[in-house]
Amino acid sequence: MAASGQVPLRDGRSSKVALSLGDPAKVILGLIALDGIASRILLLSPGMVSSEFDGLISEFDPDLIVTDNKALQSEGAVVTLWSEEIASVAERRSAPRPRICSTQWVFATSGTTGRPKLVEHSFASLSRATRPSKPGVETVRWGQLYEITRFAGIQVMLQGLAGGGALLLPNRISSLSAQLRLLAEWRCTALSATPTLWRKILLTGDRPKLDLRQITLGGEIADDAVLTALKREFTDARITHVYASTEAGAALAVHDGRAGFPESYLRNPPSGIVIKINDARLYVHNHDVTGKYLGSGQSFRDEDGFVDTGDIVEQRGDRIFFRGRSNGAINVGGNKLFPEEIERILLEQPTVSEARIFSRPSPITGQLVVGEIVPADPASDHKALAAELLNLCRSRLPRWQVPATLRVVAEIRSNAAGKIERSSL
Template sequence: MSPREIFALRDYLSPELKGRTISDAHHVVSLTDVLSHTVLGGRLRELAGRSVLLKLSDQLKSGLAMIELDGVARRMLLCPPDLNPDHLDALIADAEIDAVVTDDPGQWTEKAIALIVTAQLPLSASAPAKTERATEWLMLTSGTSGLPKIAAHTLEALTGAIVAEGPARGSAPVWATFYDIRRYGGLQIFLRAVLSGGSMVLSDPHEALGDHVARLNERGVSHISGTPSHWRKLLMSGAAAKFAPGYVRLSGEIADQAVLDGLKAAFPTASVGHAYASTEAGVGFAVNDGLEGFPADYVGTVSNGVEMKVVDGSLRIRSRRIAHAYVGRNATALADCDGFVDSGDMVELRGDRYYFVGRRGGIINIGGLKVHPEEIEAVINRHPDVRMSRAKSRKSPITGGIVVADVILADGTDPARAKEIRDQIVTQCRAQLASHKVPAVVRFVDALDVTPAGKLARSDA
């Protein structure tokens, strides 16, 4: 987008495109109504040119507020639902927030915020808004227990991969995601729904998985994304048998061969693939050949405006889709002097393919040796009776540390086979892993914790 031609989300909501909706478990809103209605009580003009923090209790009001604010506000900071309230003051200062959009105005009475605007449903009639400026989109990074970093994007960067793919073919898609749209992965799906002329069905953290799938079917969802942990939970639930999307995508975690094969078996007619993206690096690439990892020739070439290289085992990305800066009083450089973002995702070249082995910051220590738990889990998950696993370290008075693996067995597995399966898992690990990576303890569990971002929760015992 050139400075002379600035587009906002509302510019993709043509009133001629009837039947488009955005819905959650409680409401269905016509996307075309957004052009002449407001979720902000008619107070959009008061937010023009301001730095706005969006702190709302649900995704639907958040998505509608994003559409209204884009092209009007100077910047907007998207707050995920699990944001630590102790971080709010620092984030408000770093993002120079001077207005808040909320559905709980009482929460802000003690804050020194110039303007508080309440978002509410149902929508009320309002004069159509005009696009005035390129709004800066601020998103919080995940994966840290401390103060999250604020990454700044333009709408052009956020939608670069969507625009590159071109318009949707055939009938308008109905999109859904297990992500929250206030996180990068979920926001990508929300933007795809708006730009593709489709509809969007939002998740609800309080909804039982079976009820969620029933609602996805009722709304005719055709395209859906989530983390591998999201998909493993669905496969374990048995609800996948009642669902038949045509487009299935994974992102946010390593997509190992077991989960890719499981999804292909569950949805044999669907296009199943995995994508690489992060809040800082933007959308990097997609892999649609049914295999884990990605072809080696993705590195060192420019494809769809994305260039990648591997430095000391870490994947680095340069493109117009990356965030343009960290925002804040102590913000560091987001990219290096050549414009590459260090993703922190470690890869390993095996033959003609790169494989993800884990996060640089997620390494566990086993007797002084560094181990990526995801590498161990990928081997365990290949066992036909395993649905999901998590590897972690535990202190040992003899070796200093051992690997402990918590494993969820596939539905219908005979409990009497527990010892047999445990022995097979250990044998499989010994055949494919270095000795210090082999689990000393394999425990069968009923569930594994997943973070609000949909990723496997990791902490050493």
């Protein structure tokens, strides 16, 4: 391990640095200190399990790992502890300065349905959805509920800082209610989260009043139920659901308060980012992303610059709706089922606050559809509620799509990216 404060780097055109820092403020300072000096910067989640960490480090093969974890060890790379000296480098570099190289920022995918993969982005790709604050308008104070090492977390960081606003960083180790209390105390006016996390926010009984002017949803399908609930709770807020992915980058934003997006976006994208649909799959144009997973070299962008998002969509009237992830479909006797479509039916019911559909192995059908729900009223008759919801599913779904069981639980587990944990726990 290198001595504290020393940041040994080779020529910037060849140096690769991994940041594994528990404090999001240190991540920001580390990015400022290294951008334009290191050729690649990998952002690692501090809560990552050791097997995932070791796998990503092996693929990235860094020259240097900067960490605030004294116990971290790694073969083949210099490990240096964070120090105030590194922070001072960031402060000195906050003014315009010459760049040795064009740094690629590297992110791990969320790994919702498989092992995380590494994706490279240029700063141009990361900031293409960042909008500067309007002159004379009160400073927008963005709360950060995402891990800052995630693609979504960096989007919030850039909107808060590069967009001319303010960025509020509550301690993510704290409970959600504690984080919300801090954001209220710090006068947060803009907040971004996954639909899953927004449902948890709405369920937080002792949450303080947040005077939000901007609400953003991303990372999962935003259905009408959660959009309606947010409009009812935050009457003065503009509600936007965005589509972005680690591979494709930021793609589109919808402001009309309805699920899906207008079909006209395919012809006239309001943000200038071209999208298309081919064989029911959504593609996003992005020439600023490398287009191959780092390490494996597997391509995810075609020769015309379109990234296959893996999201399955369908058109109904003048609207495009998301059905689910192609790699998240459940195979039931040769038929494909998207969990989100059953979850949407359950979440339309006022008796349900959260829902998760997943699968268990079945020797007969291959996979067995099962589900969990969180009741809106914890004191309700759980057995009767589950039976009622199963009857609802039978009335609206083909037999093979109906869950074999629905279990009432206190909470639906989410992963580090704030999305529903899809694996059968």
